[in-house]
Amino acid sequence: MTTRKGLSLFLVALGLTFTQCKNETYQTQSATDTAAVATTEKEYKYETAPNDPLNARIYTLDNGLKVYLTQYKDAPRIQTYIAVRAGSKNDPADATGLAHYLEHMAFKGSSKLGTINWEKEQAELAKIEALYEQYRTQKDPAIRKKTYHQIDSISGVAAKYAVPNEYDKLVAAMGMKNSNASTWVEQTIYYGDIPSNQLEKWAILESERLGVMIPRLFHTELEAVYEEKNRSLDSDDNKVFEAAFAALYPTHQYGTQTTIGTVEHLKNPSITEIKKYFDKYYVPNNMAIAMSGDLDFEETIKTIDKHFSRWKKAPEPAYTAPQEKPITAPIVKEVIGPDAESVLLAYRFPGIKSKDALVLRMINQILSNGQAGLIDLNINQKQAALGAGSFAEIYNDYSAHFLTGNPRQGQTLDQVKNLLLQQIELVKKGQFDDWLIPAIVNKNKISQMKAYESNAARATAFVDAFIARQDWADYLKQDKDFEKITKQDVMDVANRYYGNNYAIIYKRTGQDPTSQKVEKPAITPVPANREAQSDYYKLVAATPVSDLKPAFVDYEKDIQQGKLKSDIPVYFTQNKENGLFNLYYILDMGTNNDLKMGLAVNYLQYLGTDKYTAEELQKEFFKIGCSFDVSSGQDQIYVSLSGLDENLEKGLALFESLLQNPKADKQALDDMVAGILKDRKDAKLNKNIIHSVAMVNYAKYGPKNPFTNILSEQELKKVKPAELTALIKSIPTYQHRVLYYGPRQLPAITATLNEGHIVPVALKPVPAEKAFKEQDISKSQVYWTNYDMVQAELMFLTKSFNYDPKLVPTVRLYNEYFDGGMGAIVFQELRESRALAYSASSRFSSASKKDRANYIMSYIGTQSDKLPEAMAGMQELLTDLPVAETNFTNAKASVRNSIATERINKVGILMNYEQARKLGINHDIRRDIYESLDALTLDQIKAFQQQFVKGQPQTILVIGSKDKLNFKELEKYGKVKQLTLKELFGY
Template structure:
């Protein structure tokens, strides 16, 4: 009690200055130096918990780059208590492994190195007999934890998850225990997993472009290299170095605990002190400092990488927390912003360039301003305009800010948008936690977060002009990217390691005690469908109203009941509508600015089933905003240059799609499911796109608005007032067409196992998809779908992640599970994925196919599955912004009330036999289709035939040729 009372006094002393303006935020320190922030928000269903550490890539030893990222992975491996079955027997093996890694790192002979690595493998396999892998993840998920993850940045590392409020003590116990005597077990297999992450990055042109950029704009600083580390260091790790790194940097004074959401300060304070107070106080090392680079004049670097010619200009910026940061943020947003009202945005909207953007990189020590441009593509001459002329255009727009040649309304609207976006972001517990973490990492005053809106208001036009002249000078770096493929890292052969084979069905003593820890009993709270008010607007269209008790910002989604499945041209019509003005009234950017003046932003979107018109803004201007939107939809102003720019972009995308990794993966995935009905094959011919006209596209868009619509509104105005405004000021037809959406496309019905192989000689990784057609979905089976997915392929504890990644290190990404349809009685289907080093392809498929054909049965896992499903129901509630759309999705599946009401009793009665029965009825014995993109020189294609009929497909067969 005395300790608790002392802590209260400490909190009052530290946090009293925050109380008035913090809206539930309290901050304090424990005696060991750990910083703690608690942000109470009783409107949330869950708590978001985060532990942050002031350490990242910047702190990597220069001969062991990637160490901070390694460590983030290893922090999931447990401690001398978590995941430990017999530490006394494991410890000597663990110590031998550490010694062997040091020995291997110092051995220059490659043959001897490999011999040592095989010795390490034997020790690792033996040590695994005394461990319960993935216990930390399993315990987190079994108490209803979600979003479990971690992230390594340049200046920070964070570990986080969300959890039910009733599980506060358990979460605090587990997440403090992980930092007490951690054991970096299974280092060798996890290192292979990290290498798979590295391989994946090497197959992504965007990642290679970023690496090239950072190398040249932050020379001489660790910011210049990838968080993953250098390849030569990945190949030559030191486990002892990892232990030292942890002991030096992971100390309480270097750490912060952040809890945001449905948590009570009075309840949490004593528990935090009791659990996290166990961490031993210790001083952390001094962080090494690096000199800021000097940029003299214009310096250009060129590279062939990416799909389009692209120019990036990098100017010296400021680190996070710098006194100029806010004014510079406003300045950059006046160049480009998400409302597309900036000076660079005008170049895109008018069709002068294919794309233009501006942004900031703010690290703890240094910062850069980035200006990006993609030149205009002339579809008639089949060529891009020059990079030189593009650069002149970009610099000309920047000079307008320096000279004050801009409308004051742009300045005011950018500030208003920053304030509105700040309020919207604070509806998210995750965003709140990230804001707090940033202030801790960068040693900022928390008032910078709390007083952000007031600080924005104080910035003047003169300050912005001065900032523009200060930072946009003649000293900058120009990065000239031309189309091509960048050289990749060395292709390594798979190691000859035996997989670890720990005993299944056993748990540590810590896990036994953890399961018995007290949990505050909470009666279930169910969603009430009448929390959303519904009323017909026309014959078929309906308004769905949800009250917003958080702020004065409304969100409106008009969801017309037709999409590209029935109207393919909508894809291109929507592109143009996002750039449209109003005939006889507003040019495109002038209209964007008019919306901005009202505090509103509007966007158009489309998918297979629906046309979306989304708008958000301040309710005081709701009627004016809706009126402006309706005029734009009914009388859009477009010009030929915009049309030609859009056609040129489409032409270029068709030209590069076989070379683009993401598009190629998407095309194979779609082909696997739909074959000739794939969206990459069953689409508008290029000739038809080139012949599109403004009238045909505006006509197509207007025909889409003939369909019935769902109007989802979230705001604080009374329902009747909202109904009155929207029914009179939205573009709804008096007699609407009936919607057929959502449409569920028919998938291929395979009669035998079939493997499609697509050659990609440059790929370091193989991308492997699995597909099994299922049965009609019935709402009464929903719990069985969820239970099977949790057991088979969901999260760290699923069979797929354990067998493919944890035990055999074959992939960084691996998953599998049933995909349920948006409508009852339509077929569900199984889908799986593995991304693995090319020469591991056959082994990885072997493992996955064994899971599909003879699923291992571990009946002891059912209690954890039931806990996960039960606790998850209480936190998996829609937030107020998405509530009405989630309710409608539930109703389409056949629910007439909160699914939790019918699912909870089924979860209570769930048995492992139910999971096995579901597998037998929906997966086992069914034909499996497999799609592979990989390097044929590193894959034994003859071996693929053991899985079924092998069909090799050229890339061009995945895309329509016209």
């Protein structure tokens, strides 16, 4: 389960602003307007909006449930969201985290699903609820311990009647992808991507499990929430944003309550309060279903009505937003933690219904749009800080504008703050180009076109409108209103809201003096009951569905091949949906061929040409709705250009001029080198880089590995601008291939590239690659690194056989059975049964290139004091694979349904072909998996595990706080060695 913040920030980072398109009034129609139906059938009225890019139909069932539907038939799948207009702002002040915990409970089933004897289980659950009400009022530690022991004991009895993860098993067997949920300040969203033939099963299941709240397996799930809280306490970013929200909203629940809740409230939960919350907010007239995909409007609404109409309408929940007083002076806060230093500025704005909130979206992009915003050009392009950005969070009652920055070496946080404030002042004075606003409008149109190629984005737009209490027509109208925003509007709003009224959060590096954690309670593991099935489970599983046939990529038919001048191969797939293009030049060389090439590629972003400065070049690209990127990996360089196909020639001319005539800039190089050195320093403070990148590379290759294969500080400082510009110019002189996805035909794009792509008559072969040899893991060993954190994170790494396409079907089924989601073995055992972690996984990870090894990678993040149980639990599963026929049947059905309904299309065809080339195969490997499924047995999966997983030597990677780790326990698994940051990073 996730919180909404992570999702919304992710969308901001991608630029997926689903700002809207519009119509002033609704049109009311009937589903029978376009189809003849029997007179006895119910007539479903729906609303539409003119000029709607989604051609959506919005229904309202008799019980008030909103249903948003749109068709998008690029694959036989449907993205589903069930939205509740209730989040953490609706939590009782004395029971924060309640909405989020209820979200977890919603996956536990119902009085029919997830139980083999509801009458007996219900009686035990009532006892547990009563004990929790006593427990939360008790103060004496001895009495609390005794009460919790009773809770734990009775929970064990209740668990005998429970069937954990029945919902998860069913949706996995259906072929649902991304089954999860998220909670944020004013919404809780349940989501899943289903095959289109599984609609009836989906409706049966969702109407059942969200129609009632059953606090099943409450105390083990509570432990998972504890771990989620501990993860948030280990996140400096999370602490910074909590501080910012608290400063902006000292009265409103946005700031006074957090989504996961306080430690104190998590320690004293109330099942009774959760039930009250459910009864108040989980009512059909406060909920909506949003769906996009390969659906039939009439059949879909009939199915939804058939199953969801039994939900009973109730009074719509009332909410009165607390009113904040004006901020009259900067509110200064400080957050201390192990991550690198940064600064965050935050301004309060009105809520989504205000026009000023719409103007805020424009201001945000004037400041930071990834290409030509004021922060992009004046700070990032000029390397005035290590990195800076801007994003807006727009909610119902209030909104917030955040500006972030990271300092360069020797730069203070106040200097970064002043740089950000200077950009705000430019906005207030209107000191930005007149063409910028129209270009932003154009960029948003392009972003929307890209976004609406995704069912998830289309359905998300519905959810956003519903949560904001906006009619669909009003939601769409925002696009037209956005286009009408003027420079004067921007200046007026900026001068109204940006003053000495901000919150500033200084994130400093150090040990947090306020560090806390949710302590581990004594929990007895509950039975997994893997082979048990409720009658309801059997009923749903037996519901017949129509058969869907897979469609595999045929590289010869689905990709057209041509030749450019100088014998350059071009691979082509046509875009028949919109006017956007993607163009790639791909070179099979990277940092393993030439370290300085990676540096040159990075340098390119700061350079201009003989005609344009670097800043002017970015502006020119932005004006025409195009963007470019050059990236260098270990073994490939990707040169990409994308945007409006009508401007491809202009974009190509600009880009080719940059490759041919990059203008050396010594100051830009000096600043870039200084920035690289500061980035390297900051990387040593980043837990994820240390554990998931540096330690993994060390374990696979030893101290000299692709991650440490970098130019030294001394070598960096010796590099001359002319060396790098020469390397940039050499990129198109090496052998490469071209990929194009766009609306043109192959002859037309060939002609355009023959004229615009500047290359020599004969291309040079790429230089030899310096490949790193994967070292053998012949005996078990433990590497650990010290990091100030609440949790400990462990990764178990085993080197296996080299990539073998013949074993891919077995590997795919093994992974689905063992770790294919919340209904699979790992999740069931380590989280549901033993409550050892919020996050745990184990995958047989296939190599991405031929002649490379596969690896078994198992992960668990847990409280440090649970490390012994967590390690033992994971090792037990890796040693003796639990055998469960039901899980295996579901895993096989999941793989079959997923492959039958997924479609690789658009630019994905070209990328799939690129991956196949790396693996040395000439066909869609999914065909092999699908055609092998019927013959694969559980005995074969068990044999695979016995041969390749059980008893294999491991390198165990541990990151945690030295004073919290149990080294005696670690020594049981092999020789323990501390890895210093210098060993891991090579500097």
